[in-house]
Amino acid sequence: MTNKDLFNQVAARLETYQPQMIDLQRELISRNAVGPDHSGPGEGEKAAFLTALLQSWGLQVDNYPAPDDRVAGGERPNLVALVPGKRPEKVWVLSHLDVVPPGDLTLWHSDPYTLKVEGDRLYGRGAEDDHQGIVTSLMAVKAILDQGITPPRTLALALVSDEETGNEKGLAYLLREHPHLFAPEDLIIVPDAGSVDSTLIDVAEKSILWLRLELVGKQCHASRPELGRNTLRAAAHVIVALEELAREFSLENPLFRPPVSTFEPTKKEANVPNINTIPGRDILYLDCRVLPEYELAQVQERVLALGKEAARRFEVKLKVEPVQELPSAPATPVEAPVVQALMRAIREVYGREAKPQGIGGGTVAAFFRQRGLPAAVWMTVSRTAHQPNEFCLLSNLLGDARVLAHVFLEKE
Numbered sequence: 070m071t072n073k074d075l076f077n078q079v080a081a082r083l084e085t086y087q088p089q090m091i092d093l094q095r096e097l098i099s100r101n102a103v104g105p106d107h108s109g110p111g112e113g114e115k116a117a118f119l120t121a122l123l124q125s126w127g128l129q130v131d132n133y134p135a136p137d138d139r140v141a142g143g144e145r146p147n148l149v150a151l152v153p154g155k156r157p158e159k160v161w162v163l164s165h166l167d168v169v170p171p172g173d174l175t176l177w178h179s180d181p182y183t184l185k186v187e188g189d190r191l192y193g194r195g196a197e198d199d200h201q202g203i204v205t206s207l208m209a210v211k212a213i214l215d216q217g218i219t220p221p222r223t224l225a226l227a228l229v230s231d232e233e234t235g236n237e238k239g240l241a242y243l244l245r246e247h248p249h250l251f252a253p254e255d256l257i258i259v260p261d262a263g264s265v266d267s268t269l270i271d272v273a274e275k276s277i278l279w280l281r282l283e284l285v286g287k288q289c290h291a292s293r294p295e296l297g298r299n300t301l302r303a304a305a306h307v308i309v310a311l312e313e314l315a316r317e318f319s320l321e322n323p324l325f326r327p328p329v330s331t332f333e334p335t336k337k338e339a340n341v342p343n344i345n346t347i348p349g350r351d352i353l354y355l356d357c358r359v360l361p362e363y364e365l366a367q368v369q370e371r372v373l374a375l376g377k378e379a380a381r382r383f384e385v386k387l388k389v390e391p392v393q394e395l396p397s398a399p400a401t402p403v404e405a406p407v408v409q410a411l412m413r414a415i416r417e418v419y420g421r422e423a424k425p426q427g428i429g430g431g432t433v434a435a436f437f438r439q440r441g442l443p444a445a446v447w448m449t450v451s452r453t454a455h456q457p458n459e460f461c462l463l464s465n466l467l468g469d470a471r472v473l474a475h476v477f478l479e480k481e
Contacts, residue, residue, distance in 0.1 A: 075216075075218060075478055076417075076474065076478050078216055079209075079212045079216055079218070079474045080418075080471050080474065082215060082216055083209070083212045083474065086208050086211070086212065086467075086470075087463060087467060089208065089211075090208055090463065090467070090470075091191065091463065093122075093200075093204050093207065094184055094196060094200055094204060094461075094466075095184040096118060097115060097118075097195060097204075098181075098183065098184045098193035098194065098195060098196060098200065099184070100115040101182060102114070102115045102167050102168050102195070103167065103168055103170050104145075104167045104231055104238075105137065105139035105140050106235075107169065107170050107233075107234070108170075109170065110141065111139075111140035111141070111167075112145060112146055112166035112230045113140060113141060113142055113144075113145075113146060115166050116132070116146035116230075119166075119228055120148060122207075123148075123207070126210075126211060127214070128150045128151070128152065129150065130148055130150045131148070131150075132149075133149065133243055133246070133247050133250075135147065135230065135231070135237075135242040145230035145231055145238040146166070146228075147227070147228070147229045147239060147242065147243055148166075148228040148229075149225065149227050149250065150226045150228075152220060153219075154219060154221055154222045154223040155220070155221050155222075156221060156222050156223070157223060158222045158223065158252070158254045158256075159222060159223045159225040159251075159252070159255040159256070160222050160223070160225065160256045160258070161225045161226075161227060161251070161255055161256065161257045161258065162202070162206035162226055162258050162259075162473060163227040163229060163240065163257065163258070163259050163433065164199050164202035164227070164228055164229075164259075164261070165199045165228070165230070165231075165232030165239065165261070166199075166203075166228050166230055166232075167233050167234070167239075168194050168195035168233065169194075169198075169233050169455050170194075171194045173457065176457035177458055178192075179192060179193075179458075184196075189462045190460045190461075190462060191462070191466075192459065192460045193459065193460075194459055196453075196459050196461045197450065197453055197454050197459055197460065197461040198454035198455065198459070199232070199260070200461070201448055201461045201465065201469070202259075202260030202261060203228065205469040205470040206226055206260065206470075206473055207226065208466070209474040210226060210477070212470070212474060213474065213477060220477050220478060221479065221480045222256070222477075225255075227250075229243065229433070235393070236433055240433045240436050240437075241436055244436055244437075244440055248440075251437070251442055253441060253442060253443070255442070256406055256407040257434075257442060257443065258411065258444070258445055258446075258447060258476065259433055259434045259445070259447075260446075260448035260473075261433065261434075261446055261448065262428060262430055262432055262446045262447075262448070262450065263448040263449055264449070264450060265449065265450060265451065266419075267415055267419045267468070267469075268415065268419075268423045269423070269424065269426055269428075269447070270408055270423050270424065270425045270426065270446070270447045271425075271426065271427070271428050271434065271447065272400050272401040272402075272403065272408060272425040272426065272427065272445060273324055273325070273361075273428075274397060274427060274428055274430065274434070275330070275358040275359055275360055275361070275397055275427065275428070275429050276361060276363070276365055276395060276396045276397040277394070277395040277431045278357040278359060278368055278369065278391065278393070278395075279355070279356055279391065279392040279394075280357065280369065280372055280389055280391055281353075281354055281389070281390045281391075281392050282304075282307065282352065282353050282354070282372075282376060282387060282389055283350070283352050283387070283388045284300040284303050284307070284350065284352075284353075284387050285349065285350055285385065285386045285388070286299060286300040286349045286383065286385040286386075287349045288341065288346060288347060288348060289346070289349070290345065291344070291347050292345070294347055297347045297349060298383055299347045299348065299385075300340070300348050300349055300350055300351040300385055301340060301347075301348050302383060303351075303379070303383040304351045306379045306380070307353075307375075307376045307379045307380055308334045310376065310378065310379035311332060311334070311355065311372060311375055312332075313371075313375055314332040314357075314371060314372065314375070315329070315330070315331075315332060318330045318359065318363055318368065318371075320360055320363070322360050322362065322427070325360065325426065325429065326426055326428060326429075327429065329360070330358060330359045330360045330368075331356075331358045331429060332355060332356075332357050332368075333356045334353060334356075335354050336354040337352070337354070338352040338353070354392065357372075358429035358430075359397075360397075361396075361397035365394055365396060369389065369391065372389055373387070373389045376389060395431060397435075398434075398435045398436075398438035399439075399441075400427065400438070401438060401444055401445055402443065403425045405445070407443055407444065407445045407476075408425055410476045410479050411445055413475070414472040414476050414479075415447075415472055417475055418468055418472045418475060419449075419468060423447075428446075447472075448465075448469055449465040450465075451465070
């Protein structure tokens with residue numbers, strides 16, 4: 070039987086799995102897997118459910134837990150399940166178990182932890198980020214198992230913790246403590262970013278620099294502003310002054326979308342609780358996504374200089390500290406086997422030509438690339454991750470599962 074015949078059989082089998090895809094989303098959404106950094110219970114309940122499910126399919130599931138005394142049981146789960154192939158090289162699909170908090174519940178049209186189905190849309194926290202990766206990879210594996218096919222390469226599913234808050238208890242832990250799991254000849258796919266038309270394959274990511282800016286002045290009564298030093302007013306001028314960063318770091322790189330470095334003020338912490346007090350301390354944050362052509366130390370140095378110059382006018386002191394520094398990892402080559410396999414599969418399933426690109430968002434693929442392990446990030450997105458009323462499309466679950474199955478069955 071030809072490879073094409075095998076793929077057609079698996080694709081037809083996947084068509085019958087749509088009710089199972091919906092049911093799996095329902096089970097995943099119902100299990101709160103917010104991490105302890107966001108006051109959540111962690112991924113334990115979700116991992117236990119998935120372990121039992123994969124074991125019911127006849128798979129051995131190994132857990133490589135990372136210690137964390139902030140959660141029940143003191144461990145964050147990292148699951149690995151293998152389907153032996155004709156060759157020992159692996160095709161990895163790595164998805165993450167944790168989700169972000171639902172945020173303001175008044176913005177949701179339904180309970181974020183209860184699946185809501187409206188036509189092609191499946192609503193719930195985590196439906197896209199990253200249950201879509203979990204569902205598509207598991208269903209592709211199930212179809213191959215149910216067809217009784219021994220894949221050319223060993224199939225490897227990784228379901229990790231802590232992706233949303235730094236990966237120290239997830240992939241970073243696995244790579245540090247269990248590096249034997251992964252090899253340079255493996256194909257590594259991370260379904261955690263992409264485009265709505267299925268054509269974006271992420272092969273590179275910008276450097277990430279998150280900065281905490283603390284301004285210290287003098288609190289006083291709002292009726293006597295001359296007695297104080299208003300840090301909120303100074304913060305506003307600092308934010309405007311930092312617009313100069315885009316002009317100073319103005320290089321463009323066509324590999325990336327957008328092709329420039331970005332510098333966005335984001336979070337601001339609360340200052341005074343009442344209206345008639347001038348604040349003497351303000352804290353805000355700057356999210357910098359920097360092209361690999363620049364050193365992060367350069368950016369931090371200019372943020373401090375520009376910010377201090379603006380704050381000095383108001384006799385306010387400024388301190389700048391990094392919250393996260395993640396230098397850009399070497400790009401996955403366009404000719405890497407995993408990229409080429411995905412391009413062939415997307416062409417077969419979606420009838421479109423995929424384009425390898427760099428993105429501004431950070432994914433766990435950076436940790437693979439830093440270790441010299443070529444990884445590709447891909448899925449068909451709805452662009453609702455982290456939003457209220459997050460959803461994925463059932464049609465995308467089916468199509469993406471077919472793409473993964475195509476890669477699983479390739480003999481090259």
